[in-house]
Amino acid sequence: EVQVVESGGDLVLPGGSLRLSCTISGFTFNRFYMAWVRQAPGKGPEWVATIRYDGSVTYYVGSVEGRFTISRDNAQKSLYLQINSLRVEDTGVYYCVRILGQKYGSIWHNWFDPWGQGTLVTVSS
Amino acid sequence: AIQMTQSPSSLSASVGDRVTITCRASQDIGNNLGWYQQKPGKAPKVLIYGASNLQSGVPSRFSGSGSGTHFTLTISSLRPEDIAIYYCLHDYNYPWTFGPGTKVEIK
Numbered sequence: 001e002v003q004v005v006e007s008g009g010d011l012v013l014p015g016g017s018l019r020l021s022c023t024i025s026g027f028t029f030n031r032f033y034m035a036w037v038r039q040a041p042g043k044g045p046e047w048v049a050t051i052r053y054d055g056s057v058t059y060y061v062g063s064v065e066g067r068f069t070i071s072r073d074n075a076q077k078s079l080y081l082q083i084n085s086l087r088v089e090d091t092g093v094y095y096c097v098r099i100l101g102q103k104y105g106s107i108w109h110n111w112f113d114p115w116g117q118g119t120l121v122t123v124s125s
Numbered sequence: 126a127i128q129m130t131q132s133p134s135s136l137s138a139s140v141g142d143r144v145t146i147t148c149r150a151s152q153d154i155g156n157n158l159g160w161y162q163q164k165p166g167k168a169p170k171v172l173i174y175g176a177s178n179l180q181s182g183v184p185s186r187f188s189g190s191g192s193g194t195h196f197t198l199t200i201s202s203l204r205p206e207d208i209a210i211y212y213c214l215h216d217y218n219y220p221w222t223f224g225p226g227t228k229v230e231i232k
Contacts, residue, residue, distance in 0.1 A: 044210075044212055044223050044224070044225055044226045045161075045163075045169055045212060045214075045223050046222075046223065047214075047220060047221040047222065047223070050219070050221075059219040059220070060220075061220045062126070062220065095168055095169075100174075102174070102175065102178070104156070104175065107155060107156070107157070109156065109157060109159075109174050109175035109178070109216065110157075110159075110174070110216040111159045111171045111174035111180070111214075111216070112159075112161075112169075112171060112214075113170075113171045113180065115168035115169060115170065116168065117168060118168055
């Protein structure tokens with residue numbers, strides 16, 4: 001069974017740091033792009049960051065650029081998100097997701113599957 | 126960044142009804158559009174990718190159409206288990222952005 005399991009969420013003070021982890025099973029980790037998606041309480045999901053299958057390329061949403069770092073350890077089949085300088089607005093459930101893709105001509109179509117159960121990050125004083 | 130909008134923000138329909146949700150992009154995104162279903166307390170789940178491709182295991186009553194800036198998700202015959210919030214997501218370029226969601230309820 002294809003599965004992703006997140007961990008590391010916690011209650012932290014504004015300005016604090018946290019490292020989220022995601023362990024995978026059921027698929028060949030080093031063949032897939034991976035991403036983190038977060039969801040603030042009562043809000044829709046927000047894509048946060050993506051990392052290439054070999055870790056050589058990363059992308060971030062503007063609001064986390066310079067504060068968040070996505071990384072991976074293919075030997076350990078693990079994905080990470082280092083979160084620094086936490087803000088109240090970073091509060092939410094953080095999901096680890098695999099990115100699947102299919103090529104149509106010269107265009108790639110991508111989607112997130114599966115999603116984990118998420119890990120809750122609460123930033124509050 | 127490309128902005129995504131959805132309409133309606135919520136709807137109430139009867140079991141068996143045909144339901145249509147619209148998603149619009151602020152610029153041409155080709156067919157780089159997916160639809161996700163999120164049930165209460167659960168993670169989102171992909172239904173459609175590439176605007177019209179049904180994800181494996183998703184019931185055939187779900188379908189997607191559109192290209193460019195205008196997309197639709199249709200549930201051909203609403204069932205009680207379809208109660209959820211539905212989000213569109215573009216993957217045309219980074220940052221990928223979700224729409225604000227459409228809440229579907231049973232009348």
